[in-house]
Every structure is written in structure tokens, then in C-alpha cells.
Amino acid sequence: MDTLEAIRKRRSVRSFKPDPIPEEDLRKILEAASWAPSAGNCQPLELVVVKDPGVKEEVMEAAFGQSFVGEAPVVVVVCAEVERTTRRYGRRGELFYVQDTAAATQNLLLAATALGYGTCWVGAFSEEEVAKALRLPRGVRPLAIVPIGKSAESPEAPPRLPLREIVHRDRY
Numbered sequence: 001m002d003t004l005e006a007i008r009k010r011r012s013v014r015s016f017k018p019d020p021i022p023e024e025d026l027r028k029i030l031e032a033a034s035w036a037p038s039a040g041n042c043q044p045l046e047l048v049v050v051k052d053p054g055v056k057e058e059v060m061e062a063a064f065g066q067s068f069v070g071e072a073p074v075v076v077v078v079c080a081e082v083e084r085t086t087r088r089y090g091r092r093g094e095l096f097y098v099q100d101t102a103a104a105t106q107n108l109l110l111a112a113t114a115l116g117y118g119t120c121w122v123g124a125f126s127e128e129e130v131a132k133a134l135r136l137p138r139g140v141r142p143l144a145i146v147p148i149g150k151s152a153e154s155p156e157a158p159p160r161l162p163l164r165e166i167v168h169r170d171r172y
């Protein structure tokens with residue numbers, strides 16, 4: 001699948017089959033995340049791969065009970081080790097590590113799509129509870145939860161604003 005096709009085919013999937021993900025595919029997905037750009041190449045990215053049903057359940061509860069999180073065979077929690085970026089860029093670094101991990105998350109979603117898996121970017125969760133469930137050290141912030149698995153649904157694409165409403169030529 002080429003890049004543009006993966007971009008168009010990716011959907012937020014909220015129902016998963018229990019089939020496990022082969023390690024080789026998982027590795028490709030995680031590697032795609034690691035190849036995202038980061039400000040100054042500081043690479044604040046840290047990835048927690050959750051397969052244990054008990055830990056998954058805790059993460060699902062921390063995501064306000066979004067049950068599909070617990071259904072997926074693998075849940076990746078995308079985190080940032082904040083200081084890797086802020087010690088170099090100060091306050092601007094607070095923005096950069098969020099952008100860096102967002103880029104990594106999108107790479108992860110697109111790689112999973114290209115390999116035939118469904119994903120959903122989950123941002124509604126208690127940071128404190130996720131950090132507790134995963135035993136994250138101080139200074140490591142969870143920024144996205146991504147359940148990954150074979151899709152058990154084929155959602156319609158939600159509409160997008162037309163380009164004529166969001167693209168500005170030369171000046172806003």
C-alpha cells in the first residue's frame with residue numbers, strides 16, 4: 001500500500017478481533033513510530049507495549065472505560081520523556097515534545113494501516129491513572145493510547161472540511 005492510500009484508508013476502529021499480532025508486524029509498526037521527525041532529533045519518544053490482560057484493563061479504565069481499548073490484542077501507549085526536549089529548548093520544548101509524539105503516533109497508525117490492522121488514537125484518559133498503571137517514572141508523560149488489532153468493523157469515513165474552507169493562498 002502506498003503512503004497516500006494508507007492515509008486515505010486509515011480509520012478510527014473501535015471494535016477488534018482477538019487475533020494476536022505477529023512480533024514481526026509489531027516491530028515494523030513500532031519502528032515506523034521511531035522514524036518520525038523530532039525537534040533537534042531529541043527523540044523524546046518512549047513506547048509502552050501492553051499485552052497483559054490485567055494491565056490492558058487498567059489502561060482501559062484509565063481511558064474512562066472505552067471498552068475497545070481492552071478488546072485489542074495490543075495497546076501501545078505513546079509517551080514522551082519530557083526533559084530530553086525541554087533541557088535543550090526550554091518552554092518551546094513543551095510544544096515540541098507534544099508535536100514529536102504526535103508525528104510518531106501518526107506514523108504508527110499509518111504503518112498499522114499499511115499492514116492491514118485497525119487502530120484508534122485515544123486521547124481521552126487520565127494521565128495520572130495511565131502513569132500509575134504503567135509505572136511510568138516521573139518526567140515520562142503518556143500522550144496517546146493506541147489499540148491495534150484486526151478490525152471487526154468497517155467504519156465510514158467521517159467527512160472532512162473542504163479544502164476551499166481551510167486552505168489559504170499567500171495570506172490567510
Ligand SMILES: Cc1cc2nc3c(=O)[nH]c(=O)nc-3n(C[C@H](O)[C@H](O)[C@H](O)COP(=O)(O)O)c2cc1C
Nearest residue numbers: 010011012013014066120121122123124125157158
Ligand atoms: C488527539 C486525538 C484524540 C482522540 N481521542 C479519541 C478518544 O479518546 N476516543 C475515541 O474513540 N477516538 C478518539 N480520537 C479519534 C477521533 O475521534 C477520529 O480521529 C475522528 O473522529 C476522525 O475519524 P477517523 O480517524 O476515522 O478519520 C482521537 C483523535 C485524536 C487525533
